[in-house]
Every structure is written in C-alpha cells, then in structure tokens.
Amino acid sequence: MTEAVRTHGLFKRYGQQVAVAGVDLVVPAGSFAGLVGPNxxxxxxxxxxxxxxxxxxxxxxxxxxxxxxxxxxxxxxxxGVLPEGLRLFERLSGRELLLYAGRLRGIPKGEVExxxxxxxxxxxxxxxxxxxxxxxxxxxxxxIGLAAALLHNPSVLFLDEPFEGVDxxxxxxxxxxxxxxxxxxxxxxxxxxxxxxxERLCDWVSVMSAGHIVAQGxxxxxxxxxxxxxxxxxxxxxxxxxxEAGLSWLGARPKDDQ
Amino acid sequence: xxxxxxxxxxxxxxxAGNLRGDLQRRLGFVFTLIMAAGLAVFGFLLMSLxxxxxxxxxxxxxxxxxxxxxxxxMIVPLLAFGLDDTLDPAKLALFPLRTRTLAVGMLTAxxxxxxxxxxLAVTSGALIALPAGVGGALLGVPAVLLQFALCVVxxxxxxxxxxxxxxxxxxRDVLAVAxxxxxxxxxxxxxxxxxxxxxxxxxxxxxxAVLRWTPPGMAAHAxxxxxxxxxxxxxxxxxxxxxxxxLWIKALGRALVTPDVSTQASVRxxxxxxxxxxxxxxxxxxxxxxxxxxxxxxxxxxxxxxxLAITLVLSFSLSGTAEGTPGQGVAIVxxxxxxxxxxxxxxxxxxxxxxxLWMNAVTFGSERSLATDLAGRHLASALVAVPLLGVIAxxxxxxxxxxxxxxxxxxxxxxxxxxxxxxxxxxxxxLPYSVPERMNAFSGAAPGQGGQAFASSMGAxxxxxxxxxxxxxxxxxxLLWVSVVAPFYGLLAETLGRRLAARIGxxxxxxxxxxxxxxx
Numbered sequence: 001m002t003e004a005v006r007t008h009g010l011f012k013r014y015g016q017q018v019a020v021a022g023v024d025l026v027v028p029a030g031s032f033a034g035l036v037g038p039n040x041x042x043x044x045x046x047x048x049x050x051x052x053x054x055x056x057x058x059x060x061x062x063x064x065x066x067x068x069x070x071x072x073x074x075x076x077x078x079x080g081v082l083p084e085g086l087r088l089f090e091r092l093s094g095r096e097l098l099l100y101a102g103r104l105r106g107i108p109k110g111e112v113e114x115x116x117x118x119x120x121x122x123x124x125x126x127x128x129x130x131x132x133x134x135x136x137x138x139x140x141x142x143x144i145g146l147a148a149a150l151l152h153n154p155s156v157l158f159l160d161e162p163f164e165g166v167d168x169x170x171x172x173x174x175x176x177x178x179x180x181x182x183x184x185x186x187x188x189x190x191x192x193x194x195x196x197x198x199e200r201l202c203d204w205v206s207v208m209s210a211g212h213i214v215a216q217g218x219x220x221x222x223x224x225x226x227x228x229x230x231x232x233x234x235x236x237x238x239x240x241x242x243x244e245a246g247l248s249w250l251g252a253r254p255k256d257d258q
Numbered sequence: 259x260x261x262x263x264x265x266x267x268x269x270x271x272x273x274a275g276n277l278r279g280d281l282q283r284r285l286g287f288v289f290t291l292i293m294a295a296g297l298a299v300f301g302f303l304l305m306s307l308x309x310x311x312x313x314x315x316x317x318x319x320x321x322x323x324x325x326x327x328x329x330x331x332m333i334v335p336l337l338a339f340g341l342d343d344t345l346d347p348a349k350l351a352l353f354p355l356r357t358r359t360l361a362v363g364m365l366t367a368x369x370x371x372x373x374x375x376x377x378l379a380v381t382s383g384a385l386i387a388l389p390a391g392v393g394g395a396l397l398g399v400p401a402v403l404l405q406f407a408l409c410v411v412x413x414x415x416x417x418x419x420x421x422x423x424x425x426x427x428x429x430r431d432v433l434a435v436a437x438x439x440x441x442x443x444x445x446x447x448x449x450x451x452x453x454x455x456x457x458x459x460x461x462x463x464x465x466x467a468v469l470r471w472t473p474p475g476m477a478a479h480a481x482x483x484x485x486x487x488x489x490x491x492x493x494x495x496x497x498x499x500x501x502x503x504x505l506w507i508k509a510l511g512r513a514l515v516t517p518d519v520s521t522q523a524s525v526r527x528x529x530x531x532x533x534x535x536x537x538x539x540x541x542x543x544x545x546x547x548x549x550x551x552x553x554x555x556x557x558x559x560x561x562x563x564x565x566l567a568i569t570l571v572l573s574f575s576l577s578g579t580a581e582g583t584p585g586q587g588v589a590i591v592x593x594x595x596x597x598x599x600x601x602x603x604x605x606x607x608x609x610x611x612x613x614x615l616w617m618n619a620v621t622f623g624s625e626r627s628l629a630t631d632l633a634g635r636h637l638a639s640a641l642v643a644v645p646l647l648g649v650i651a652x653x654x655x656x657x658x659x660x661x662x663x664x665x666x667x668x669x670x671x672x673x674x675x676x677x678x679x680x681x682x683x684x685x686x687x688x689l690p691y692s693v694p695e696r697m698n699a700f701s702g703a704a705p706g707q708g709g710q711a712f713a714s715s716m717g718a719x720x721x722x723x724x725x726x727x728x729x730x731x732x733x734x735x736x737l738l739w740v741s742v743v744a745p746f747y748g749l750l751a752e753t754l755g756r757r758l759a760a761r762i763g764x765x766x767x768x769x770x771x772x773x774x775x776x777x778x
Contacts, residue, residue, distance in 0.1 A: 053616055055768040073623030081620045087613035087775075091554040092547060103543030104621050109533065132554070148617070 004029040004064060004156045004187035005050060011058035012045050019045045021211035022059065027189055027204060029064075029155075032182045034198035035191040036228075037208035038236055043191040044084050044160055046208070051081045051158050063156055077105075080149035084160040086141045090134035094125055094144045097133055101148040112151070119147040124173055139170035146174060150181065157181065159190035163197060175201060195229040209236040265363035269370040286708070294372035298379035305383020313390070315459070317482040318466030320384050324405055324474035327381065331409035333440060335417050336433070357511045361503075364510070369410055378406050384481055394484030397492060404495045405477040411499055415506040418513055431556040439563075473498045536637070540627065544634025545641075552642060557610050557693055558603075562642070565599035573654060586660035590733060590741075593651045593671035598722060600643045601678020605718035606711070607635050607686040609693040613775040619767055628767075629760035632686075636679045636752060647671035666741035670733060673741070674726055676748020680755025681721035687763030689714035692776040707776060725751055 005027040012020040020042040027033045037043050048054035050061045052068050052075065060067060066074040089097055095116055102112030120129045123143040128136065133144060142162055149157060157178075163171050178201070182188050192198055198205060205222045207215040214235050215222050223231050277284050305323070308316040350360060368374065382402045389395040420429075469475040473495050480488035480495075532549065536542040552558045573592045608615050622628050648668050655664035691707040691714060729747060732740040763770055 051620055053619055053768060053771060076620060076623040079620065081616070083616055085613065087616070089547065089551075089611070089614045089617065091551055096547070096550065100543050100547045101617060101621075103538070104540050104618065104627075106540055109538045109542075 002029045002065075003027065003062075004031070005062070005189060007046075007050060007059060007061040009059035010046060010049055010056050010061060012042075012049060012054065012056050018211055020049070020056075023208070023211070023213055025050070025206055025213060026216060027187060027206070029187055030182065030185045031187055031204040032178070032202050033187070033189045033204040033206065034202035035189060035206050035208060036193060036195065036198055036232060037191075038193065041208040041236075042211045043208055047158050047160050047189070047191060048083070051079055051083075052076065053081075053083065077152070078155045080152070080154035080157045082142070082145045082149045082157075082159045082162055086138075086145055088133050088141065088145060088148075091132060093130045093132055094136070094140075094147075095120065095129040097144060098148055098151055102151045105152045107152060115151055116147070119150060122173070122177060123147050124170075138165040139167050142166050143170055143173065146177065150177070154186070156187045156189065159188065161192060162190050163192060163194060195227075195232055199223075199228040207232060207235050261359050261363045262366045265366040266370045269367045273371070291372055294376040298376035301376070301380030302383040305380060306386035308383075308387035313482070315462070316387055317478065318462050320388055320478040320482070321466045321469050321475045322462065324381070324384070324478045325469045325472055327377065327405070328409050328412060328472075328474045331377075331413040332416055335413050336420065351514045357507055357514070360514075361507045361510055364414065365410060368414060374410070377409070378402075381406055384478060388478070388481040389484055390482065391484055393488070394481050397484055397488045398481045401477045401480045401488075401492055401495075404492060404499060405474055407499050408473055408477070408495065408502070411502045411506055415502055415509060418506060419509045421513055540630045541634050541637070544631050545638045548635050548638030549641065551610070552638065555610060561603040562600070565596070565603060566646075568599050569596040569650065586658070586663040587734070588658050589651060589654040589660060589663040589667040590670055592654045593647055593667040594674045594726075594730075596650050597643070597647055597671040597674035598678055598719075600639065600646070601675050601682055601722065602715060602718055604635065604639055604679050604682035605685045605714055606689075606691060606693065607632065607683060608690055608770065608774045609686075611774065612692050615771055615774055619771050622764065622767065625760045625764040628764045629756055632683045632756045632759055636683070636756065639679065640675065643675055644672060647675065663738075666733070666738045669741040670729065670744045673729060673744025673746075673748035674722070676745065677725045677751040678718070678722050680748075680751035680753070681718050681725065683752075683755045683759035684721070684762070685714045685718045687759045687766070687770060689717060690770050690773040692774050707773075710773075 003026055005025060007023055007025045010020055010023040010025070012018075023042070023046050025035070025046065035043050035047070045054065049056045050063065050068060052072060055069075060069070062068065063075045064078050066078070068075050089100065092100060098116035098119065099109070099112055102115065103109060107115075117126075120126050123146070125140060125143055125147070128140060133141065136144065142165075146159070146162065149159075159178075162174060166174065178188050178190075199219070203219055205215070205217070205219050205228070206213055207222065215231075219228070222228070226234075273287075277287050305320070308319055311319070350364075355363070369378075385395065385398040385402060389398050466475070470479055476491040476495050480491040482488075483491070532542055532546045536545055552562065569592065572595055573588075611618070618631060622631070648671075651664050651668035651671055655661055655667055689710050691710040729740050729744045
C-alpha cells in the first residue's frame, strides 16, 4: 500500500495553546479520506501544515513520498488545496481566477482556457463565469475554489470543510466531481464534522480530538459495526448523561406556571 | 431611563471587549484616551482663550468652529463606519424594541465614548469665550447643549439613512475612494492660505457672515448676543434639532424593515492586451491580474489616487512659495516625488492580496516563482506609472517654463520608480502587514499592525532616499546629464531588490502569509 500522505509527530502550538500535539496521519493513495473531529480539534492546523501554508513547530509531513518542507517544488506541483474561509482573489471573475491559477503554475494559456471552460461547465458555473468572485454565494465560492484546486490535475487534493454552507444541489455537484477524481486513482482528503457525509463518501477515516489522532483506518474498521456518528461520539467523549439538569424552563409554556 | 443605562453599558462593554487580550490594542486605546483627554483640555483652553481676542474675531472664530464641528460629526462616522457595532441599526433589528426606545438607545450609544465627551468639552469652551454678560452666560448652556445635540442627531441621521447603501459592496467601494477625496479637500484651505489669497481676517469675517445663518452659527451667535435675538435663535435651533430627530426616527424605522439591497453583480470580460507583449506564463498571469486589481480594487484606487493627490498638492506648494519664477529643478523634484509616492504603494506588495495570498503560496515551490510574482507586480505598476510620470514631467516642465527640464525630470522619475520598486519588494517581505478590507481614512493597517505599517513605510522611504543619492546629488548640483543613467540605475536596483526579496520571502512564506492574513 503506497501512502499519499504521511506525517510524523506533527506539532504546532500558539502561545500556551497546543493546537496539534504530535499527529501521525496516514492516508493511502487513491483513497477518499475524511478527517473528522470536533471544532478546535486541530484539523485545519494539520491540513495547513501538510500543504505548506503553516510552518510546524515539530515533526514532518510527506506527500507522495516528498518532504513538504524540503521538496516544496515536487510537493506543490502534486497538491490541490481548498482552505477554510475561502478567501479568493475577489476582484477577478470566476473565469479569470481559474486562468490566473492555471497560468501561475505555468500551464499554457490555451490549455488553461479549455480546462477552465470544462470545469466551469461541470461545476454549473458557466452562467456566472464572468461575474466577480466577490459577488459569489458560498456554494459558488466552494465550487470555483475546487475548480481552481483541480485545474493542474493534482494527485492529492486537500479540502478543508468543503461542504460547509453549501446547498444540497451544489454539494451534490461537488461530490460527483470528487468521486470521479478518486475513481481515477487520485487521493482526496477532506475535513468535516458532518458524519453522515463522511460515512457516505469516504473509505478511509482519521478521527482527531484535542490535537491527536484517536482512530485511523478503513471506514469499516473505525466504525466497528456502529454508525460512524456513534463511534465518533465514543472516541472523542460525547456528552455524558445527566447534563439535562437545568433548562427546565426551556419549552415550558407560561400557562404551565399558573 | 433603563434604555439609556443599557445602551451605555452595551457600548462600554463593546469598548472593553475590543481591548481584551491584545496588548497593542490596549496601548492603542490608552493612546486614544490620552489624545481625547488632550483634545478636551487643550480644545477647551483654546476656545476659552478666545475671550482675550477682540469680540468680533472671537465670535467669527467660534461660528466657524461650530460649523466645522458639525461638518466633522457628519463625515467622520461615515468614513469610519464599522468602528462601532451599536451604530448599525440592522444589528439590533431582531430585538423586540420600539423605534422610540431604539432611537433613545442609539443616541445614548453614540454619545458614550471618549471622543463625544471630548467634543462636548471643547464645545463648552465657548461658554467662557463668548458671553458678554449674564444673558450670554445663561443662554450659553442651552446653546452648547443644543449644538452638541445637533451634531449627534445629524450624524445619526446621515449614517442611518445611508446604512443600507453602506452595507452593499458598491457603496463601500465608493466610500473608500470618497474618504481620500475628503482628506485631499481638507488640504484645500491650507493651500489657498499658502498662496496668500487676501488677508486672513477679512476672509474669516466673510466666512463667518455666511455660516452665522446656519444652525451651528446661530448657536455661537446666540451666546455672543445674549439677548432676545439669541433666545429666538436658540428656539429655532431647538426646532431644527427636533425636526432632525423626527426625521432620524423615521429613517430608523425604515432602515429596520428595508432589506439589504444586494448589488447587481458586475460582469467582466477578458481582453488579453497583456498577452500581446508578455510571453505566456506565470509572469503574464501576474501582470494581467495586477492590472485588473489596479482598476477594480478600491484599495488600489485609493492608493493611486492619493499618490497623485499628494504629488499635486506638493507641486502647488512648491511652485507657489518660490520667489519669482520657479527654478528648473522643480519639475525634476515633482516628478521624482510622484515616482516615490507611486512606488511606496509597492512597499507592502502582498498586503492587499491579504488572505487570498494562499493561492500563490500553494503554487510557489521555489524562489524563482516568488521573484516572478514580484516582477509581474512591478511590471504592472510600471505600465501605469511610466506613462503617468512622463505626463507629469511634461506638464510640470511646461508650467514652470523650463521645457529643457522635461527630459531629465522624466528620466529621474523613472529611476526613482525603479529604486522604489526594488526597496518596496524588500520591505514587502521583511515587514508585511494586512491592509484592512474596509479602509477608512484613519488607518492603513489591520488593528495591531500599525507599528509594522509605520516601520515599513519609514524603512521604504529611508531606503529609497539613500539609494537615490547617487543621482540626486549630482542633479542638485546642476549636472543634468546624470539623469540619463537614472533609469538604468533604477532597473538595477529593482532587479537586485526583487532577487533579495525573493530569497528572504520564500524562506518565510508561511510567516508572510500569516502577517498579511490578519483579520481586520
């Protein structure tokens, strides 16, 4: 089994706060992998460090066997990234953004134009291709961001919360494209906290909690006969019973008091 | 009464919340406090010292001052819209508040703060400056309060009625540029004074004679008058305040139920001019993108506009103050300063890309790619700046009556541009900072990065000044032929600066990205 991504003891702290405390993430090549964890588990920080956007305080990361911080040329040519927050070049139109992203990587203009047109059509963005990105909706932004990440045909795609705030129609388009992408042998790694989605799409799951990987492996192994949601809650320590104390007023009608 | 207390507390809580955790912000706030206290004390003293001036001059000055205060209250919150969460009625629309309650609350919120209190202190200086007798002193207190109320209500009325427009992208884009226009306009009286139009005292009285009939002028006049006329003026002023307040409540009621107008999305098409002379590749991509940004991004428009405005202001004062006809050096100086101003914009090249810079960062695998990026940015600036500096050189050369100075001016301008771009690319990677999305006229950096911004522009200016010495000094001694070398020297400086910047910048790409991605 070749690995698309492997990290060793990846570590990052912000002041006193340890965001990522020694993560050993493994993702086999060709898998559709989900990185799940509660908010603040360190998913975004981990992905940023693997994609070279954030310098780790310790540990190492490899993509397709290339060291992220020692072989940036090899690594950056192989990865596509859709970070969280989705700040794009807002004053370009969708088409111009794709052209910029492709040509910046040295792909000839004619080639980029053709790929951009096809991507825009697949993403259902042809109508909005000449509007400025600043006027796009969240779903449109995620789609144009994904298109820009796919443009240079990467072998590993990193997506941070790609489905957050996306309507079902756009989400469906995104998953269709991603499925086609992994079917060709490429790897997708995406972070999410929507368990249903991960369960439906992924064949590999890494569960993060408080800066650590607490479980990792093929979906069936991690799930272990339960629903992924159940398995996840047990792994990260879901709510204990008895927290319903208090809140007795919630849902009570005023007339009940009388 | 509870509404007043509630909103005052809300405002104070917002102020306190802003300060939590961040030392630089706290220092900034302390600085603001000192400034405001200084303004209050100093302004009050200045106003009251007018007592020592002849009565007519004092009256005229206070009339003009009151009118200026009102004007300030009208535009400052507009330019700084977004500094204060209590000012936007939409934020409060979901609470079950009656419009009247809301109006009282928002008025409270807008007078709670250091600057309004300081302004009230300054305004009340008129109580000492003007009254000629007991009547004036008695009328003074309501006059000062009415003037203050007028300022507050007018400022509320304007922000509320524009708040819908201000929330759209286009509205904010327009406003960003408008802010600079206002700053430049503020220079106008200064310039006129410099050029010595008439005698200042007569001008003051003329101005006051007109402003005297505006509501703030009436307030000031009433204090000086202290009699029945003053009383009538105050009654009228009170009516104006009430009418404005009524209008404001109406506007508030409308603003609460009118949804945000979403801006019509604008459609842009690729023309591809750049591709005709730049070979296909990353360089062409960067030049194309940068040229579009210069046209479309308000922060770029503001930058270019202010660079030109400063050059214009400077050329006015340079050519105005010189005795007789200006020397032939003036054209050279003006063009070079113009080049400097344009180049200074590149002193933080990645600041405007801000959080979108990750897109470049995930692409750049080597120093070369970063160098190409910088080269593209420089080429785009040069494509606009080189012809522009040419025009400035020709115009100033002709206007100062030294056509012979045109060629040296143009050449040294281009040289200075090259040096500026070279130095700017180094400061861009050594001292990067975020340029806030929503520009206001008061700061060019994200909260907490003011120091970096200051150091960056100081460093850039110092570097440019030092590197320009080799051709500026000979030029100053009249050796005009040296200017022939300037463009080549500038090109050399640009190339070396860009290489150095790429080396430093690539090594600290993640830190660079973090520095320009600060939330604003």
